[in-house]
Structure formats: C-alpha cells, structure tokens
Amino acid sequence: MIKSYLKEKALLIDQNLDKITNEFQNVPATLLESMRYSLLAGGKRLRPILVLATIESLGKDDEIGLPFACAVEMIHTYSLIHDDLPAMDDDDFRRGRLTNHKVYGDAMAILAGDALLTEAFGLIVRGAKAANISQDCLIRILEDAVRSAGARGMVGGQVRDILSDGAKLNAEELEEIHRHKTGDLIAFSIRLGAHLGDASAPTLEALTQFAYYLGLAFQIQDDILDVVGDQEVIGKPVGSDAEKQKATYPAMIGLDQSRAKLQQLTQEAKAVISDLPDLNPQRLLQIADFLLTRDR
C-alpha cells in the first residue's frame, strides 16, 4: 500500500516537473535540455513526497504543496549535478545514466545547476501565490530554504565533506557532515509540509526531529547500499565509497552495527511523531519503515 502511494506521488512529481520546465520561456534550448536531463531522470522523489505526506498528515490537501515539492527536487538535483563534477566527486553515473557533465560538459552542468537553484525560488513564489499563503508563511519557508540549502546547510555540508577527504573521522564528525549534506534538505522538505499544513509549534519541532533522524537513517542506508547494493538497481556504481576511501558508517563501525543503528534511528524517528494532537502520523511512519527496506 505504501509502495503504491510512493509510486503514485513520484509520478505526480515527475509530471509536474515535466510540465513546469516545459513552460519555461526564452531559455536557451541546450540549457533547458541539460536541466531537464537531470531533473527528469527518475529518482525516488523522496524529498518532494515528504512535503506532500507531511501536509496530508496535518489534514490538509497535499495539492497545495506541489510547486514547493518540485522546488525541493530542483534544489536536490542542482546539488547532485554540482557534486558529480570532476572538481568535486567526479562521478560518471547517476540515476542509471551518465552524469550531467558527461553529456553536456562541465560548463553547461555548472550553469544548469545554477539555473535549477535559482528557478527553485521561483517555484516557491509560484506555490505561495497559488495557495494564497500568508506573508509570514512565505517568509518562514524562504528563510528555511536559504538556511537548509545554503552556506549554513547543504552547501556547508558538502564543504565539510570535501575538507574531511582522506581524514579519519569519528562518528560525531561524520554525523555533522551528514546532518548538513543530507539532513538539512530532508528537514526542509518536512518543515515545508509543516508550514503549509499549519502545524503547531511543538508539532513543527517534533517533525524537525523526525526529519533529522530519518535523514541520518537514510544516509546510513545509502552507505550500506554502496557496499551490498545492486548497481543495476541503484543506478550508480557500487563500492565507490570504499574506492574513494570515503568516511562511511560501514567503514567506521561495520555492516552489522550500521544496520543496528539504522533500525534504532528509524525507531527514534517514529517515536517523536507518534503522539501529537494535530498530526496523523500513519503515512510518515509507513515511509520511515519503507526506507528501512529500500534497495535503491
């Protein structure tokens, strides 16, 4: 049942991303093609789905979240394009196809990323107008977007990751990198849903905690899949972390302990949102459980 929900919502996101970018006027054809190449490459659409699921959990119509959900996916995609560049992780495959710069060249990949980041803010504005949200709510969402995606958030996490390259990290340092590199954008997605769903302050806080537990669990699962996963299913080479001597949970504490930590974090995530007066947590709990078993 959760599988069909995830499939249905991923399709909805895909359709909307396709429609929105098709409507872009006056964009050079190669740039638009490069943006759409990475944006429409499939992917789990976890972050945008979390936006929609959180709105639904708060008893609101998740349709108002669609432009915002697409904005999050644009930010996520821009970060992947830039992370894959030769100057950064130098990856050739992503989501089962060649990375953006392998097809369009480094310059176009940098610019496609820049454009996706910029246009994401345009989608937030579009969503705010369509849903007629208050100025306070728009400002809260924009502040969250900047904090989560910028120097204090995802970009800061990527910098920490690069600077720690080859260094021996302890668990705390590794967690700090993931908190920003992966966690902040997952937290933004869920907080977006909370803002749009008019969550109370304590529920917003609980959802934020849920998001960071979930984000860390998600990252550990990513690390585990890079050891034991199926390249065909994941869409990118397996074993690349070990090859690059990246700090990962399996490398640091072993596979068994990583799996135990993944279970524990998922339980903690579920616990913080299980008993809130204005939230029906079922969908989010199902997603948390599903992520435990994912193979890509």
Added chain:
Amino acid sequence: MIKSYLKEKALLIDQNLDKITNEFQNVPATLLESMRYSLLAGGKRLRPILVLATIESLGKDDEIGLPFACAVEMIHTYSLIHDDLPAMDDDDFRRGRLTNHKVYGDAMAILAGDALLTEAFGLIVRGAKAANISQDCLIRILEDAVRSAGARGMVGGQVRDILSDGAKLNAEELEEIHRHKTGDLIAFSIRLGAHLGDASAPTLEALTQFAYYLGLAFQIQDDILDVVGDQEVIGKPVGSDAEKQKATYPAMIGLDQSRAKLQQLTQEAKAVISDLPDLNPQRLLQIADFLLTRDR
C-alpha cells in the same frame, strides 16, 4: 560630486557586505573565507548603487534598499566566480587579485558561488522584513530576481555566450547575449529600486528601458576598455577578449563606431527617464554620464 556620491555609497555597500557575512553563523570557515574573498574584493558596486540611487530618485529613503542592494552584489559576485572557472572563461585575475578558484580550488569556488546565490535570497527576505514591505512587493521582487538571474536571464546569457564561442555573430546576436548576460541584472537592480520606491507602472517601464540602454552601454565600454584600458586600473589583463577571439563591439564595428554607439545609447538611456512625474532623474543621469568616462 557624483564621484563622491559613488565613493560614499560603494563604501556603505562594502561595510554592509562585511557586516552581513561576518554575522553568518555555523558556516565552515574556509567556505566563508572563500565567499568573502570575492565579495569583499572591492569592485565598482555599480549594481547595488543603482538600487539605492533609484530609490532616492523616487523620493524615498535609500536605506531600506541596503539588504536588497547587497543581495544583488552577491548574485553578481557568484556569477563572476562561476564564470571565471577553468570550465568556463578560465580567468586568473579579477578585481586586481587572483580569481577565487586560483586561491581556493575549483570545488570551493563552485560551492562559494552556490552559497552566495542562495544567501542572496536570504538577504531579500531580510530586507523585506526590515522595510516591512507588502507581500505583493516581495513577490514582485522575487519574481524579478528569478527571471533576471536564472535560466531566462543571466544564466541563459552566459549559456548563449558559451555556445556562440568562436562563431561569427552579427550585432543583433551579440546584443541578445549582452541583454541577458549583463543587462538583466542591471535591470533587476533598477527595478528593485523602483519596486521599493513605489514607482508608478509607466515609471517602472521607463526605468527598465533606461536599465537596458545603460546595460548595453556598460558592456560596450567594458569591451572598449579591454582594448585601450590600463590593466593596473581595471584589475584584470587587457586584450583578453582579442586573445580569446571573443565577439565584441570593437572587433565587430571598430573602436570609433563603438564609442559612437556608447554615446548614443547613453543619450537614449537618459532621454527615457528625463521627464516622469514621480521621478527626480538627476542622480541616475549623473551615473549614466559618469559611466561614459569610467576607466575601470
């Protein structure tokens, strides 16, 4: 007199950029250093000054424009950092010092650019809160920012520029590149001032025309300076356009005709804003005249 105005306002922008970025919390030190290295490298601060001058021309206190002006300068600086990368223009000097990637490496330069672009939207929000502007005004400013800086604007212009590399362009094609690569952000600066200064619709339209004339004149002057300028004054090597066989006005129509076109565009710019009921154009006219004579 205009010289002392420009100097005073550039200093004000410098001080604000310094203060704002000093207050950034929880940003990795190297990232912040890299952002500040390019952001605080001096520069003419033309775009932010145009924000302030336009507000003043509409009879409002230009102080409300400061966070917005700093946002524009952050967008401009991010675009310079990315444009200078080896994958793009591969430039070693900018504003009299080594380019960002020459000091911090390509990865950090890409991420510093990403962060500056993201944080620019944070400054727009900060400015909106400080000046207590209406939601309509905030939305107009954000829509303008995205259109001017993104795929339909500056990034699109850079893509057109890259794709035309080595091609023989006619004047119309060259103008289209500059309209987006340089013009859109100058237009955004002036329109920002117009929105914040409550310009009437016809005045907003006239100021937009002024901005595009001015932007094209500015670009032609840039091209001329790359032929006849003083490297010490400009802060980057002279003759690099010719060396890279870039399409420029001097290369296309010669120096004399380029100078004539520069004069003509400046006159046209000044004419469209000279007689508007809600605008005192003096400051903007002075800036247009000053740009004619600039040597950097």
